[in-house]
Amino acid sequence: MTLGFEDVLNGDPQRFATIAVRWDELAATVAAQREQWQAQVHGALGEQKWQGAAADLARGHIDTVGQSFAGHEQNLRQVSAVLRRSATGFADAQAALDEVRQQAANLGLVIGQDGSVAVDPAQALTAPPNPQAMQDVANRIGTAIQSANTADQQAASALDALAPGGPGTAPLTSPSSTTAPSPQAAVSKDLPPGAPAPGSDPKAVKQWWDTLSLDEKRRTADKYPYYVGSTNGIPSAARDYANRQVLDDLIANTKDEEKRKGLLKLRQNLGPGPGFPEKDIPDPGDPQHPPKLLLNVNTDGTGHMIVATGNPDSAHNVVTWVPGMGTKLNEQNADWATGIPGNIYNQTVGKDHGGSTAVIAWMDYDAPPDVGGAAFADQAKAAAPHLADFERGLNATHNPGDDPHSVLLGHSYGSSVVGETANALHGQGGLSALGVDDVIAVGSPGMDVWNAKDLGVKDGHVFASRAALDPIALSMNQMGVGAHLLDPTDPKFGAHVFDSGTGGNPQDAHGSYFVSTESLTNMSDIIRGDYGKVH
Structure with missing residues (x-):
């Protein structure tokens, strides 16, 4: 599904952020269960209480189950990170759309439900149409809608990769795998617009913040x-x-x-x-x-x-x-x-x-x-x-x-x-x-x-x-x-x-x-x- 003008305008990115918190809570629950399980099962066996081939096999199985817990926890946290980035990308697109709507109003233009741009009939006689301004507004609307769609598509791809068996999931029996899941690569290491460069005086950074x-x-x-x-x-x-x-x-x-x-x-x-x-x-x-x-x-x-x-x-x-x-x-x-x-x-x-x-x-x-x-x-x-x-x-x-x-x-x-x-x-x-x-x-x-x-x-x-x-x-x-x-x-x-x-x-x-x-x-x-x- 491709998002349109009204989809972006009326969307609620905060819902994604709220859901991300729930995934974090679920991950924390899994982590707590893993620690409790290991303490009660693995700890109870002890090295001196049970020895031999059967004990070694049992401990190996216990370790595998513990690793499975850790793999689930990692995947849950990755879902949360994807949702947060999606919420931020969508909110940025909405903010850009709000700015262009204000620009259109100042120019005597109206935006239709499909994102089309026209001269406001109430101002048509006093403010003749400016084709260049209309085109600029239309371009900015298109850019904002495209940004929202990009954020949506990236999130869909990342979540699909994290589905059971997907390429982005951590192997449930081997959380120590060094394979880099594709969703995490989207975390930006860039400088925020207008922010002081790294190494700047902390006072200047605080003033900007x-x-x-x-x-x-x-x-x-x-x-x-x-x-x-x-x-x-x-x-x-x-x-x-x-x-x-x-x-x-x-x-x-x-x-x-x-x-x-x-x-x-x-x-x-x-x-x-x-x-x-x-x-x-x-x-x-x-x-x-x-x-x-x-x-x-x-x-x-x-x-x-x-x-x-x-x-x-x-x-x-x-x-x-x-x-x-x-x-x-x-x-x-x-x-x-x-x-x-x-x-x-x-x-x-x-x-x-x-x-x-x-x-x-x-x-x-x-x-x-x-x-x-x-x-x-x-x-x-x-x-x-x-x-x-x-x-x-x-x-x-x-x-x-x-x-x-x-x-x-x-x-x-x-x-x-x-x-x-x-x-x-x-x-x-x-x-x-x-x-x-x-x-x-x-x-x-x-x-x-x-x-x-x-x-x-x-x-x-x-x-x-x-x-x-x-x-x-x-x-x-x-x-x-x-x-x-x-x-x-x-x-x-x-x-x-x-x-x-x-x-x-x-x-x-x-x-x-x-x-x-x-x-x-x-x-x-x-x-x-x-x-x-x-x-």
Whole structure:
């Protein structure tokens, strides 16, 4: 069926968006059922409870059924993405048709039910017909109708491909297949019309975003999710909405198995999204159940992601945690991206503390893969401008009625990234130029600066700690100096050194800072600004 003038004029694209939400909910239900089924069936068997050939066959069958669940979930989410893009394309065509109808009225023309253009009889005597103007209006009507038909045909083809057995469906017994489904290729990576170029000042991006109506913002996020999701200066809730579409697209098209598993784990950990926000900064909600917002995701280099626990645009205490060596897009880091900020958040907010806090896992750089690479500052220097721009973006989108308490928390090589960011801003006042109030370094090999003052925050607002059994101490010589200069816990550095306990044992101590009662308690006191409690 070909759509005509009245079909486009009277269509309701919002129905597609509403149906897309229902498909998302169905996908989330399937995902929850899969997790419950695996826990109850696969987990109940255990490796020690049942062994032998029959046990191996049973477990193989169980894995196949679990993969079938995952395949269904992926296909359901792809249907949702197709419906959203169709709604956006149809709405754009309607908007173009509304504009040309207004143009026709201004020119004294009328448009018939079939889209034909004629002179308004009421104005025929006073306004002689202008053939060129009539042709221009007719051309614009034709273009709008064609755009609506294109959106409709693309959606029909994509949905047909996703029908059972269609070429776009994920094989139900092998969700790890790297075949790229055709519907997902339609996600645009282009620049929205009139939008600032990537890398522009986040303030300029926010100014542009503020010129858009709510409907325009929603359509832009649906049509250009890669731009909206990755651009600093666009509010966090809108970036999360866009990045969930990007995440689905990457899952469908990523061939690198490690990255793809990381993407799937990330989507599982995030849970279902809330839909497009009705305002730039949604109401905070229950602090005991903070939102998880996906602020960036891509498969460039080693793969990157930024995940916030709590909304940094509305929270007063905003923590950016920069992890170190081995950070990349895989299952383990996807767990850390939500789990570690969750630990910090829960300790900071707690049942008795209250407060308004957001903790961000900033995994947006190519970290050294091993100790040998971590001995050099090259990757920390390369990460510095990206971390600085992200922090500027947080400032641009934060609630203008609040002066946030900004904390940079670097773990291991991540503390070197924080230090190199300060070095890059040396002529501008260091980290204070980004609005950073406090710096925390834990398990640090050095921050590529010699003194806390070099970081550019107020005296007494640089904090450092090392667990007693953390082997990172072996990277320093007897003078406390290593490849990344002076140990931040050395008295000569000038940081406020706090207790992180022993770390349990040398094997676990380097990663103990986010599970240790001592370190988490002290860090949460710093984050809340309760400096007198830090010990």
